[in-house]
Amino acid sequence: xSKFERNMAMTGEKPAALSKAQxxxxxxxxTGLFILILAIAxxxxxxxxxxxxxxxxxxxxxxVGFSYDLYKxxxxxxxxxxxxxxxxxxxxxxxxxxxxxxTMFYVALYWYPEYLGLNSExxxxxxxxxxxxxSRLINGGPASQWFVYGTxxxxxxxxxxxxxxxxxxxxxYEVLRTFSVMFFQLGFAFLIxxxxxxxxxxxxxxxxIWPLNYDLFAGYKLDSFFSAGSxxxxxxxxxxxxxxxxxxILTYKYGKRWYCxxxxxxxxxxxxxxxxxxxxxxxxxxxxxxxxxxIHSVLVFVTVMTIAVIYxxxxxxxxxxxxxxxxxxxxxxxxxxLVFGLLMYFKKEELAKDAxxxxxxxxxxxxxxxxxxxxxxxxxxxxxPAHKLRETYGFxxxxxxxxxxxxxxxxxxxxxxxxRFGCPMAAVLGMQQRLFSKFRITTNGGQCISCGNCSxxxxxxxxxxxxxxxxxxxxxxSCVGCGICASVCPRGVLKLENxxxxxxxxxxxxxxxxxxxxxxxxxxxxx
Amino acid sequence: xxxxxVIIIGNGIAGVTAARHIRKLxxxxxxxxxxxxxxxxxxxxxxxxxxxxxxxxxxxPYEDQFWKKNRINLLKAYVxxxxxxxxxxxxxxxRHLQYTDxxxxxxxxxxxxxxxxxxxxxxxxxxxxxxxxxxxxxxPHNRACKRAIIVGGGLIGIELAEMLSxxxxxxxFLVREKHFWNNVLPxxxxxxxxxxxxxxxxxxxxxxxxxxxxxxxxxKVRAVKIKETGETIQCDLVGLTTGVKPRLEMLxxxxxxxxxxxxxxxxxxxxxDNIYAIGDCAEHREAIQNRxxxxxxxxxxxxxxxxxxQTICGKPMxxxxxxxxxxxxxxxxxxQTYGWxxxxxxxxxxxxxxxxxxxxxxxxxxxxxENDKFVGINTFGIRLRHEVVNGWLEQNKTILEVMKNLKQAxxxxxxxQSHEKDIFKSYQKHL
Numbered sequence: 001x002s003k004f005e006r007n008m009a010m011t012g013e014k015p016a017a018l019s020k021a022q023x024x025x026x027x028x029x030x031t032g033l034f035i036l037i038l039a040i041a042x043x044x045x046x047x048x049x050x051x052x053x054x055x056x057x058x059x060x061x062x063x064v065g066f067s068y069d070l071y072k073x074x075x076x077x078x079x080x081x082x083x084x085x086x087x088x089x090x091x092x093x094x095x096x097x098x099x100x101x102x103t104m105f106y107v108a109l110y111w112y113p114e115y116l117g118l119n120s121e122x123x124x125x126x127x128x129x130x131x132x133x134x135s136r137l138i139n140g141g142p143a144s145q146w147f148v149y150g151t152x153x154x155x156x157x158x159x160x161x162x163x164x165x166x167x168x169x170x171x172x173y174e175v176l177r178t179f180s181v182m183f184f185q186l187g188f189a190f191l192i193x194x195x196x197x198x199x200x201x202x203x204x205x206x207x208x209i210w211p212l213n214y215d216l217f218a219g220y221k222l223d224s225f226f227s228a229g230s231x232x233x234x235x236x237x238x239x240x241x242x243x244x245x246x247x248x249i250l251t252y253k254y255g256k257r258w259y260c261x262x263x264x265x266x267x268x269x270x271x272x273x274x275x276x277x278x279x280x281x282x283x284x285x286x287x288x289x290x291x292x293x294x295i296h297s298v299l300v301f302v303t304v305m306t307i308a309v310i311y312x313x314x315x316x317x318x319x320x321x322x323x324x325x326x327x328x329x330x331x332x333x334x335x336x337x338l339v340f341g342l343l344m345y346f347k348k349e350e351l352a353k354d355a356x357x358x359x360x361x362x363x364x365x366x367x368x369x370x371x372x373x374x375x376x377x378x379x380x381x382x383x384x385p386a387h388k389l390r391e392t393y394g395f396x397x398x399x400x401x402x403x404x405x406x407x408x409x410x411x412x413x414x415x416x417x418x419x420r421f422g423c424p425m426a427a428v429l430g431m432q433q434r435l436f437s438k439f440r441i442t443t444n445g446g447q448c449i450s451c452g453n454c455s456x457x458x459x460x461x462x463x464x465x466x467x468x469x470x471x472x473x474x475x476x477x478s479c480v481g482c483g484i485c486a487s488v489c490p491r492g493v494l495k496l497e498n499x500x501x502x503x504x505x506x507x508x509x510x511x512x513x514x515x516x517x518x519x520x521x522x523x524x525x526x527x
Numbered sequence: 528x529x530x531x532x533v534i535i536i537g538n539g540i541a542g543v544t545a546a547r548h549i550r551k552l553x554x555x556x557x558x559x560x561x562x563x564x565x566x567x568x569x570x571x572x573x574x575x576x577x578x579x580x581x582x583x584x585x586x587x588p589y590e591d592q593f594w595k596k597n598r599i600n601l602l603k604a605y606v607x608x609x610x611x612x613x614x615x616x617x618x619x620x621x622r623h624l625q626y627t628d629x630x631x632x633x634x635x636x637x638x639x640x641x642x643x644x645x646x647x648x649x650x651x652x653x654x655x656x657x658x659x660x661x662x663x664x665x666x667p668h669n670r671a672c673k674r675a676i677i678v679g680g681g682l683i684g685i686e687l688a689e690m691l692s693x694x695x696x697x698x699x700f701l702v703r704e705k706h707f708w709n710n711v712l713p714x715x716x717x718x719x720x721x722x723x724x725x726x727x728x729x730x731x732x733x734x735x736x737x738x739x740x741x742x743x744x745x746x747k748v749r750a751v752k753i754k755e756t757g758e759t760i761q762c763d764l765v766g767l768t769t770g771v772k773p774r775l776e777m778l779x780x781x782x783x784x785x786x787x788x789x790x791x792x793x794x795x796x797x798x799x800d801n802i803y804a805i806g807d808c809a810e811h812r813e814a815i816q817n818r819x820x821x822x823x824x825x826x827x828x829x830x831x832x833x834x835x836x837q838t839i840c841g842k843p844m845x846x847x848x849x850x851x852x853x854x855x856x857x858x859x860x861x862x863q864t865y866g867w868x869x870x871x872x873x874x875x876x877x878x879x880x881x882x883x884x885x886x887x888x889x890x891x892x893x894x895x896x897e898n899d900k901f902v903g904i905n906t907f908g909i910r911l912r913h914e915v916v917n918g919w920l921e922q923n924k925t926i927l928e929v930m931k932n933l934k935q936a937x938x939x940x941x942x943x944q945s946h947e948k949d950i951f952k953s954y955q956k957h958l
Binding site: 075076077080084085086171173176284444447450453465466469486488490495496497509510513514517518519 | 575
C-alpha cells in the first residue's frame with residue numbers, strides 16, 4: 001500500500017459563497033438588527049412605532065428571504081453540507097463572537113436592565129422604550145426588559161422556525177413540530193400572559209410548568225392567584241394538575257417530547273434558532289455522567305427550594321386553614337418517600353447503582369432536615385431563609401444556567417445545554433420517560449452501518465449509534481424526541497414511536513438477518 | 528500454559544465484530560492489526576467527512592477507551608508475511624507475532640481494469656481513509672478541480688458524485704450499463720435513480736465506457752477519452768469506482784489458498800485449521816443460497832465476524848446467514864432491499880413496480896408466479912421494518928398477504944403520508 005501523508009485534520013472547503021440574493025437579504029436583516037443596536041446605544045428614535053416595525057420587519061424579511069433562497073434550488077433532503085467547515089457552526093471566530101454577544105445581552109437583561117433603558121424613575125429609554133408602542137398595544141402599559149426579551153424570543157422562534165421548516169420540508173414530523181412550538185410560544189408564552197396583565201389578572205403562562213416555572217409557588221405568585229378569585233383558582237389548579245396529572249399521562253403516551261420539542265419555549269428556541277448548533281453537544285460517556293448528576297441535583301435544589309417557599313407561606317394554626325406548615329411538611333416527606341419507595345420496588349432492575357445511591361442519599365438528607373426542623377422549630381427549614389433559597393435558585397439556575405449558559409453558549413456547547421444539564425422539568429419528565437412510557441426510538445433490525453450521523457446530530461448528546469449498531473432500541477431519559485436522528489439516518493434505521501411496553505428495551509447480541517438459530521439462541525439469552 | 532492469542536488482520540467491521548464477540552465469549556488475548564487507521568471507523572461514512580457533515584472522530588463507533596477496557600490490543604502496523612507452519616506473522620518493522628488463531632479480515636481494494644493512465648496523479652478510488660485524504664488533495668474545491676469524471680455506476684460512484692457536488696465540482700458520471708446500477712436494480716428502479724442523479728446536476732452518461740486516461744507532461748490527469756464516441760473530456764480528477772476486489776497482497780507468498788478472495792469453507796476456515804477469513808476478502812468455496820461467493824457488504828462482514836467468534840471460542844458454527852438484506856442512499860433517496868429482486872425477471876418469477884409521481888418513491892416486489900410466494904422487495908424513499916419483512920420471507924408468505932399487510936412493515940417517521948393503498952391498487956391491476 002502506498003503511503004500518503006497521514007493527516008488527521010481534514011479541513012475541507014466550505015460550500016459555495018453566498019448568492020447575490022442571500023447577500024442582499026443578509027444586508028436587510030443586519031440593518032434591522034442594527035436599529036436595535038443603535039437603540040441599545042441609547043439613540044432616541046423619533047417615531048418609535050415606525051422604527052420598531054422597521055427593525056422587526058427587516059430582521060424577519062432578511063431571515064425569511066435568506067432561508068427561502070438558501071433552500072429553493074436544493075432538492076428536499078438532509079442539508080448538512082459543510083456544517084463542520086463553516087466558522088459559525090464549528091466553533092470558529094463567528095461562533096465565539098455570537099456567543100459573547102448573546103451572553104452579554106443576557107447579563108444586561110438579568111442583572112443590569114438599566115443599561116437596556118429600564119428606569120426606576122420616569123419613562124423608559126434605550127431599547128426598552130423602542131418596544132413601548134408594541135407593549136401598549138398588547139398589555140396596555142410601557143415595555144419592560146422582559147417584554148423586549150419575550151418579543152425577540154418569539155420572533156426568533158418564528159423566523160428561524162421558517163428556516164427550519166424549509167430545511168426539513170421533506171419531513172412532516174419536523175414541520176408539524178415546528179408549527180406547534182410556534183403556536184405555543186406566540187399564544188401561551190407571549191400573548192396570553194400579556195393579555196391577562198391587560199385584564200388585571202395574574203401573569204400566567206399555562207405551558208410553563210413547575211419545576212421549570214420555579215416561581216409558581218412563590219409567595220407573591222400564590223397571593224396573586226388567591227386574590228384573583230375563580231380565575232386565579234383555575235390557574236392554580238391547572239398548574240397543580242399539569243404537574244401531577246396532565247404531564248404524567250402525556251409522557252406515558254408520547255414520551256417527554258410532547259413537552260420538550262412540541263410545547264416548551266426553551267425547546268422551541270433550541271429547535272429553531274439553535275438548530276444550526278445541534279451537532280456541538282458532547283457525546284462522551286463522561287459528559288453523560290456529568291449530565292445525570294447535574295440535572296438531578298438541580299431537581300433536588302428546586303424541590304427543596306419550593307418546599308421551603310411553600311412552608312414559609314403557610315400558617316401554623318389549623319383553625320385558620322387546615323393545610324398548615326406541619327401538614328405540608330409531613331405530606332411532602334410522605335410523597336417523596338412514596339415516590340422513592342415505589343421506584344425501588346417496581347423499577348429496581350432498571351435503575352443504575354449510582355442512581356439508587358444518589359436517590360437514597362438525597363432523600364435521607366431531605367427527610368432528616370424535615371425531622372430536625374419539626375423537633376426544633378425553626379423558621380428556616382433548610383438552613384437558609386426561603387426567600388434566600390429562591391433568590392439563589394433564580395440567580396444560579398433561572399438566570400445564569402438557563403439564559404447565559406443555556407442560550408448564550410449555543411454556538412459553543414450546542415443548543416440544548418440547559419435542557420440536558422439544567423432543566424428540572426426535563427429531569428422529572430426524563431424519569432417518567434425512562435421508566436413509565438410507551439415512547440422509544442426503535443432500531444430497525446440489522447440495518448445500522450455505524451456511520452454516526454445520528455450521534456453527531458443528537459442535540460442531547462446521546463450516543464444513538466451505540467444502541468443502533470447493537471440493534472437495540474433507544475430508551476433514554478434525556479431524549480427530547482426531536483426526530484433528527486431518524487431524519488439524518490441514511491439507511492432508515494431509526495423511528496420514534498409509541499408502542500407497547502413489552503420488549504421496549506430489547507438487547508440483541510446477534511445481527512438481525514444472521515443465522516436464525518444463532519440469533520434466537522443469543523438474543524433470547526440476553527433478554 | 529501460554530494464553531491463547533487471536534490475531535486479527537484488519538480493523539474493519541468484520542474483524543472488529545469478531546474481536547468483540549470473542550471477548551464476550553472468552554478471555555483469550557486479542558490483537559487487531561491495521562495499517563490504515565489506529566481505531567476502527569465506519570468505512571461507509573467516509574463520504575460525510577468530505578461533505579462536512581461529520582469530522583473524522585465522529586466515524587469511530589467506539590470511544591478510544593473502549594478497546595483498553597475490553598482488553599483488545601490495537602496495533603497500527605503492516606503485515607508482510609504469514610507463516611502458517613510456525614503460526615506466526617511478520618510485520619513491516621521486522622517484528623514477529625505468534626498466534627493460536629488467525630483471522631484474515633483485510634477487506635477490499637478498488638478494482639482497476641488496466642486502462643491506460645490509470646496510475647496517473649489525480650486518478651483514484653474511494654475505499655480507504657487514505658483515499659479520502661487523497662481526495663481532499665485532488666479535489667479540495669472547484670478552482671483546483673474544474674471537472675471530475677467518475678467511472679463506474681455503482682454505490683461508491685454515486686457517493687463520490689454526491690460528495691463532489693457538495694463542493695460544486697462539476698461531475699461527469701460514466702456508466703457502462705443502460706441505467707445506473709442496472710446490474711443489480713431492475714430497470715424501473717434504476718431509471719428512477721437516473722432521473723434523480725440528473726436532478727442533482729450530474730452529467731450522467733449511460734452506456735458509456737472509458738477508453739483511456741490522458742495525462743499531461745507531469746503525469747497528472749488532464750482528460751479522459753470515451754470509447755464509444757472518441758470524445759475527450761477535460762478533467763482534474765478521475766474517480767475509478769468500478770467495484771472492489773479482495774485485498775490479498777500479504778498472502779501472495781503464503782500457502783494459504785486463494786482464488787479471487789481467500790478461499791474458505793462453511794466454517795470460514797481457510798486450508799489451515801486455525802486460519803480464518805471473514806468479510807470482503809473471503810471467498811466461499813461453496814456458494815450459500817443465491818449469494819455471491821464474495822460478499823463485500825457491511826452486514827455480511829458483521830455476520831461473519833459473529834459466526835467466526837463462535838467457532839474460535841469452541842462452538843463450531845457454519846456461516847449460515849438468513850434472508851438477504853441491504854440498503855443504500857442515492858443522494859436524497861433511501862433504498863432498502865429484502866430477499867431477492869433480480870435485475871431482470873427470471874423464469875417463473877414476476878415483478879411488480881409502483882412509483883410515486885414525485886420521482887422520489889418507488890417499490891418493486893418480486894414473487895414466484897407458480898406458487899405466488901413472495902421472494903423479495905426493493906423500496907425507494909419508503910422505509911420498511913426489517914423484522915417484519917424478514918418474518919414474511921421466513922414464513923413463505925404469498926404476494927397477496929404481503930401486499931395486504933404492507934402497512935405493518937412501514938417504518939417511515941410519524942405523520943408521513945402513507946402510500947400502501949396506492950401501492951396495493953397499482954399491484955392489483957397486475958395480479
